Amino acid sequence: MERRRLEIILFMIVLFVGVDSMKDVLPKPENLENALCWQKEDFTVIEKTCRPCQGIEFSVMKAACIPTGFREKVKCLKSGSEVFKSCPRPSWLEERIFWAFEVVMCVLGICSCGIVVLRKKKIERDMIARVQRQISAAV
Numbered sequence: 001m002e003r004r005r006l007e008i009i010l011f012m013i014v015l016f017v018g019v020d021s022m023k024d025v026l027p028k029p030e031n032l033e034n035a036l037c038w039q040k041e042d043f044t045v046i047e048k049t050c051r052p053c054q055g056i057e058f059s060v061m062k063a064a065c066i067p068t069g070f071r072e073k074v075k076c077l078k079s080g081s082e083v084f085k086s087c088p089r090p091s092w093l094e095e096r097i098f099w100a101f102e103v104v105m106c107v108l109g110i111c112s113c114g115i116v117v118l119r120k121k122k123i124e125r126d127m128i129a130r131v132q133r134q135i136s137a138a139v
Helices: 002-021 091-138
Strands: 043-045 070-076 082-086
Touching: none
Parallel strands: none
Antiparallel strands: 043 070, 070 082
16 A cells, blocks of 8 residues: 555656646647747758657647657747757667667577577477387388
């Protein structure tokens, strides 16, 4: 019972600290109508890196986070609003996922090859044992 109570208290602390630290990320009410200004006007990218969305950002910044899971900060030139927009996954992440897939497939191929070799040896051993039994029974 005490452990459960402690878990609830820790969860609440993490929840409140996490929400408090997100104040700079959460959109302000005056920016809600300008959240999609980058679709209507020219913009400049403020943060050059495309960052992954985390936790509460998926529910708060739906337009920016849901399509790709990554976001970048832009400034609309006409209205002067600073908003987040969705951006494609970084190429280094795509490359890392590709190479992880290649490594997994290589390991899987080597394991499959090893299993085939072991099975072939067992079948050959069984065949030799059967032939030896037939020869010894005939003599």
